[in-house]
Amino acid sequence: xxxxxxxxxLRFSYEDGTLALDGVDFLLHAxxxxxxxxxxxxxxxxxxxxxxxxxSGEGRLSVCGLEVEKRNLPAVRRKVGLVFQDAExxxxxxxxxxxxxxxxxxxxxxxxxxxxxxxxxxxxxxxxYARDKAPYHLSAGEKRRVALAGVLAMQPEIxxxxxxxxxxxPPGRLALVEVLRxxxxxxxxxTHDLWFARALAxxxxxxxxxxxxxxxALEEVLAQFHWDLSSAPTR
Amino acid sequence: xxxxxxxxxxRGRGVLHARDGQVKILLLIALLIAVATTxxxxxxxxxxxxxxxxAAAALARLPLPAVLLRAAVVLPFSATFAAVSLLAGDSxxxxxxxxxxxxxxxxxxxxxxCTPLARLLRALEGLRxxxxxxxxxxxxxxxxxxxxxxxxxxxxxxxxxxxxxFRLAAGAVAxxxxxxxxxxxxxxxxxxxxxxxxxxxxxxAPRADxxxxxxxxxxxxxxxxxxxxxxxxxTR
Numbered sequence: 001x002x003x004x005x006x007x008x009x010l011r012f013s014y015e016d017g018t019l020a021l022d023g024v025d026f027l028l029h030a031x032x033x034x035x036x037x038x039x040x041x042x043x044x045x046x047x048x049x050x051x052x053x054x055x056s057g058e059g060r061l062s063v064c065g066l067e068v069e070k071r072n073l074p075a076v077r078r079k080v081g082l083v084f085q086d087a088e089x090x091x092x093x094x095x096x097x098x099x100x101x102x103x104x105x106x107x108x109x110x111x112x113x114x115x116x117x118x119x120x121x122x123x124x125x126x127x128x129y130a131r132d133k134a135p136y137h138l139s140a141g142e143k144r145r146v147a148l149a150g151v152l153a154m155q156p157e158i159x160x161x162x163x164x165x166x167x168x169x170p171p172g173r174l175a176l177v178e179v180l181r182x183x184x185x186x187x188x189x190x191t192h193d194l195w196f197a198r199a200l201a202x203x204x205x206x207x208x209x210x211x212x213x214x215x216x217a218l219e220e221v222l223a224q225f226h227w228d229l230s231s232a233p234t235r
Numbered sequence: 236x237x238x239x240x241x242x243x244x245x246r247g248r249g250v251l252h253a254r255d256g257q258v259k260i261l262l263l264i265a266l267l268i269a270v271a272t273t274x275x276x277x278x279x280x281x282x283x284x285x286x287x288x289x290a291a292a293a294l295a296r297l298p299l300p301a302v303l304l305r306a307a308v309v310l311p312f313s314a315t316f317a318a319v320s321l322l323a324g325d326s327x328x329x330x331x332x333x334x335x336x337x338x339x340x341x342x343x344x345x346x347x348x349c350t351p352l353a354r355l356l357r358a359l360e361g362l363r364x365x366x367x368x369x370x371x372x373x374x375x376x377x378x379x380x381x382x383x384x385x386x387x388x389x390x391x392x393x394x395x396x397x398x399x400x401f402r403l404a405a406g407a408v409a410x411x412x413x414x415x416x417x418x419x420x421x422x423x424x425x426x427x428x429x430x431x432x433x434x435x436x437x438x439x440a441p442r443a444d445x446x447x448x449x450x451x452x453x454x455x456x457x458x459x460x461x462x463x464x465x466x467x468x469x470t471r
Contacts, residue, residue, distance in 0.1 A: 049424075052428055054424050054427060054428060074430060074432070077427070077428060077429070077430050078430065082428045084421070084424070084425055084428075086421060088381060088418075089418060089421035089422045089424075089425050090425040092374065092377055092422050092425065092426070093353075093373075093377075094351075094352055094353035094356065094373055094376070094377065095351075095353045097438075098353065098437070098438060101438055102426075102429055103429035103430055105436035105437070105438070106429060106430030106431055106432065106436060107430055111438050114438065115438065134242070134351075134352075134353070135377070136377070136380060136381075150429060151429070154429065154430070
């Protein structure tokens with residue numbers, strides 16, 4: 001089966017000359033959930049921003065068989081649903097329902113269809129009760145789930161979540177895990193939250209200095225880089 | 236998160252909340268024109284307009300003292316001009332300036348207090364206000380609180396490290412600008428990720444029904460009566 005995401009030798013430098021990606025190779029298959037681990041500044045977020053063409057570096061990058069290039073961007077952005085680290089930035093419309101409708105309407109769906117897609121997505125993440133609320137009246141957990149609904153309403157094949165558990169309390173994290181487990185899409189999780197990664201992913205890749213230095217089973221990756229603090233000395 | 240008072244009011248369940256946004260805006264405009272063009276404000280005029288505004292506030296179940304207090308924000312501006320008129324010896328014009336601006340501000344407050352911003356923007360769009368302008372207002376309203384919260388946090392951080400002085404405040408403004416700029420880039424990226432291609436597509440606004448049209452009709456009759464009541468032929 002063809003991979004959903006196929007990345008070969010991806011390189012990218014920011015305008016100030018910082019080399020952010022230094023030859024990344026990565027494959028993602030349908031149904032997989034992969035944790036993207038690594039220190040701050042190792043290129044994880046830069047990498048996921050490439051997946052729907054928000055940044056474009058050198059190298060080969062295809063999503064669901066489509067080359068990620070300018071003429072394919074609308075189709076690619078439909079396939080890859082990106083949930084940003086800061087939900088405040090993602091929820092920019094005046095009401096929850098309007099925000100979740102934003103993506104489907106941009107895809108060219110008729111208003112009635114967009115509304116149906118939005119309502120379905122809100123039910124999937126369990127916040128349909130908040131449809132008429134303003135985003136700034138939501139809790140951090142609700143914001144995160146509405147941001148996810150905004151992406152789900154576009155019916156993507158791949159979900160990419162950047163630090164999705166930031167600012168979430170433990171019940172909020174648990175609720176998010178349950179929502180994500182019920183979703184059939186392939187998932188990429190950029191996270192430092194190992195509890196969260198273990199709850200969802202079996203495979204992990206480890207970024208260091210803009211490269212993937214290890215791709216394998218989550219527990220093995222954690223052990224190799226001494227990334228697991230749960231056995232750290234306690235007082 | 237701090238909730239804006241107006242935002243809280245606008246999500247209430249008064250009679251006026253249920254009415255169509257466009258109809259409410261049209262009535263407000265009619266009332267503002269009537270107030271502004273009333274040539275000589277008599278006590279009866281003022282009472283008529285004031286009772287109308289207060290009744291609207293009551294129908295919207297807004298707390299009257301708070302509305303009256305908040306409408307006073309226009310007074311420093313109008314009082315300045317009124318003072319000029321007063322110095323020029325035209326006390327009637329001075330009084331009219333203050334009263335008209337205060338009544339208008341109270342009327343605008345009632346409208347904003349009984350219409351959530353999302354519906355207000357949609358109504359304005361229905362009235363052919365350029366969408367670009369409305370988007371600017373929408374983003375401003377969405378992010379204003381976040382930015383002011385950030386400013387509060389910076390002030391607290393400075394205070395906890397020994398003081399908040401003018402030089403620090405100036406630096407904080409620059410810092411806030413940079414952060415707002417970065418946030419704008421983040422928002423733009425989030426828009427692109429969800430298929431933004433330069434045009435904002437919106438859901439269709441809810442349509443006004445017969446109750447809204449009846450409300451508009453009654454309102455226009457009332458405003459006309461208030462404006463021309465004193466001058467009607469049968470009272471001459």
